[in-house]
Amino acid sequence: MKKSKKDWNNLSKQEAHVILDKGTEMPFTGEYNNFKEEGVFICRQCEQVLYKTSDKFDSGCGWPSFDDEMPDSIKRITDADGRRVEILCSNCDGHLGHVFKGEQLTSKNVRHCVNSVSIKFISSSNLEK
16 A cells, blocks of 8 residues: 555655665665565655565675566656666655666666665565564
8 A cells, every 4th residue: 555645754864865865875885785584675755565575686786686676666767867767666756776777687687776775674574464
């Protein structure tokens, strides 16, 4: 179930810098870069489900990487630099990171490079409740 704007989470200064101002956290510093638990990742601002942990992989880039997304959860737009594709939460337009194709890192040949501060983890055990 999607939350309306009035029910979105308040953001810390760092979260707002990344999610609202399209900033980037430093590589290898995010809490989910080397994260291995089972569950899903949701948007930190509106809590829409974005990614399953089964689609997370270690790309070595310094940010959490995913090679697939939940249906209709991600919006893609051309980045301000005109060279990259920015990924946003399709519900709240919160900045997540960028998507890259053609790197041959997985069989799906796509990498969503996501800021840890843009997402929150929900464990499989909490989803069953």
